[in-house]
Amino acid sequence: MSRHITNYQMEFEIKKLDKSEIQITITVSAEDMEKHRSKAIADITKDIKVKGFRPGHVPAHVLEEHVDKKYIEAHAQDIAIQRAYADVVIKENLQVVSRPKVKIEKDEPLTFTATVAVMPEVEVKDYKSIKIKKQEVKVTEKDVEEVINDMKRYGTTYKEVDTAAKKGDRVEVDFEGFDGGVAVEGTKSSNHPVILGENSLIPGFEDEIVGLKKDEKKEFNITFPKDYGKESFQGRKLKFKVEVKMVEEATIPELTDELIEKLTGQKKTVKEFKEEVETNVKAKKEQESKQKHENEYIEELLKRCKVEIPEALIEEEAEYILEEMRDEIGQKGLEFAKFLEQAKTTEDDLRKKYRPEAERRIKIRLALQYLIKEEDVQVTEEERQEELERVKSFYPEDQKKKIEEEFTKGNLGITIANRIALKKLFEKVLG
Numbered sequence: 001m002s003r004h005i006t007n008y009q010m011e012f013e014i015k016k017l018d019k020s021e022i023q024i025t026i027t028v029s030a031e032d033m034e035k036h037r038s039k040a041i042a043d044i045t046k047d048i049k050v051k052g053f054r055p056g057h058v059p060a061h062v063l064e065e066h067v068d069k070k071y072i073e074a075h076a077q078d079i080a081i082q083r084a085y086a087d088v089v090i091k092e093n094l095q096v097v098s099r100p101k102v103k104i105e106k107d108e109p110l111t112f113t114a115t116v117a118v119m120p121e122v123e124v125k126d127y128k129s130i131k132i133k134k135q136e137v138k139v140t141e142k143d144v145e146e147v148i149n150d151m152k153r154y155g156t157t158y159k160e161v162d163t164a165a166k167k168g169d170r171v172e173v174d175f176e177g178f179d180g181g182v183a184v185e186g187t188k189s190s191n192h193p194v195i196l197g198e199n200s201l202i203p204g205f206e207d208e209i210v211g212l213k214k215d216e217k218k219e220f221n222i223t224f225p226k227d228y229g230k231e232s233f234q235g236r237k238l239k240f241k242v243e244v245k246m247v248e249e250a251t252i253p254e255l256t257d258e259l260i261e262k263l264t265g266q267k268k269t270v271k272e273f274k275e276e277v278e279t280n281v282k283a284k285k286e287q288e289s290k291q292k293h294e295n296e297y298i299e300e301l302l303k304r305c306k307v308e309i310p311e312a313l314i315e316e317e318a319e320y321i322l323e324e325m326r327d328e329i330g331q332k333g334l335e336f337a338k339f340l341e342q343a344k345t346t347e348d349d350l351r352k353k354y355r356p357e358a359e360r361r362i363k364i365r366l367a368l369q370y371l372i373k374e375e376d377v378q379v380t381e382e383e384r385q386e387e388l389e390r391v392k393s394f395y396p397e398d399q400k401k402k403i404e405e406e407f408t409k410g411n412l413g414i415t416i417a418n419r420i421a422l423k424k425l426f427e428k429v430l431g
Contacts, residue, residue, distance in 0.1 A: 012088050020120035020310045022094070026084045028110040033080060040076035077110060085114050095119035098312030117310030122370040130300045132430065134293045137285045139278055147277050148255060154263055158248035164211050165247045167197035171209060172246040177222075177238040184238060186230075191245055202228075209242065217243045231343065294426055298364055305367040309359055317358035318351045325350070372421050375428055379420045387416045 012026040028036075081102055089096060100114035158170050165171050171194050177187030196206050208220045219241050224233045253259055260266070260273050268276070326336050340346060371377075388407050392400045406412040 010084050010087065012084075014088075014092065017115070018308065019117070020308045021115060021117050024085070024088055024100075024114045024116070025105070026081075026088060026112055026114070028080045028084055030109055033076065033110055036080040036083070037072065037076040039079050040072055043075065043079075077104065077107075080110055081112055081114075084112075097310060117312040120307050120309055120366065122366045123306040124301065124367055124370050124374075125304045125306070127301060127304055127371060127374075127429075130297060130304075130429070132293055132296045132300065134430070135289050137282060137289050139282045139285065143281050143285075144274060144277050147281060148274070149252075151263060152252055152255060152259070155253045155259055157251045157253075159251065161247055161249045162214060163247065163249070164213050165196060165209055165244065167210060168195070168250045168252075170195050170248040170250065171244055173209060173242055173244050175240055175242045177240050179236075179238055187238065187240070195250075205240070208240075209244065212242075212244045212247075214244055214247050217241070293430060297426070297430060298367075301367050301371070302360075302363060305363060305370075307363060307366055309362050309366075313362050314355060314358050315351075317362055318354045321354045321358055321361075322347065322350055368422060368425065371429065372425050375425060377421050377424050377428065379417045379424070383420050384413065384416055387420055388412075391416070 010026060010028055010032060012024055015023045015025070017023055081104075085100060085102075088094070094116075095118055096116050097119055098117040100116040103113050103115075105111045105113060161169075172191045173194060174190045175188070175192065177184045194201060194206060194209070196210060199206065202222055202224060205222055208218060208222075212218060219239060221237055221239050223237045224235060226235045228234045255270055255273075257267070257269055260268050260270065264273075329336055329339050388404070391412075392403050395403055403412065407416070
């Protein structure tokens, strides 16, 4: 069905396509095109010099003698298309999420189509019936002891011994991997420090060192895990040659008031410290349980969510994931181009690889936005300001003004509002 915008003498028709795209067909009247030609001529005269006329004051008939009429008409069409498209988007309150693909169908009268992705319609069936049981959080003595043992490690001392290496000892080893008798690049290390039992090396490697004394050598086969970080080693079986260069026995200190003060800088009794550790462990477990509870709810939500996600949104999200990877690799001091070379992949390959994850992320966001609207979750200005103050508390005084500016003029205000809305939603649906 065609519609008419009387203010601008323009007719348009909107047609729904697949994957949350629409096609807008717009016809611009001859009267409106004359206005756009006048604007085009005014724009062009600003940049053209004609003897006897000031820039910007060249009459149309004179300009046409110096500039190809096709150029003037093309510029007038560009102006008409931009204006007409924007008017339809505003009038119809279209939530576009991509740049339009424009095609001119006819010059007289100017008729064009604009194909554009819009915010998709979301349907979540029977979400109120989702019931996720929250696990009860318990803190055991073993949990507390593990934390204390980790802390005591910082006070552990080591003494070189001539006895066989055992778990808990610190050793230094030379090793190198071979495949069919040929040394494999990237598997050699000298005087490599290892605390046996911490499993910092390939699974099974440290077990082979246990029982060896200083200067003793050993050869053994190791199969790399299938999910090993470097793809070329995944599931690969190599023979390693190892020589122990040093064995140091560990002396783990007893937990005392003095050790607590030395390692934490705080005066606490052993009893007080254990109670504090228990409180911290419980808080951590509760946070993990809460996150698990929410994740399980989201998984159920996704099963009930029906939405056609536009290609433009998927491509944008995949690019964002790629950018996250670039930043992460850069923080490790690696060049992204070198990483791609080592991984034997390309940016296009990675974009394709991350498409499912990109689509999943978008679907989660859309489903949660749907619920926030359905459950009428509101965020007050007072709540936003309270959260802003909490965020500011993590920053030094000289950066707080910048945070406030980002809150009022940037995206921080929206981010905070979304965070609060999501928190209130989960409190409502999960109880």
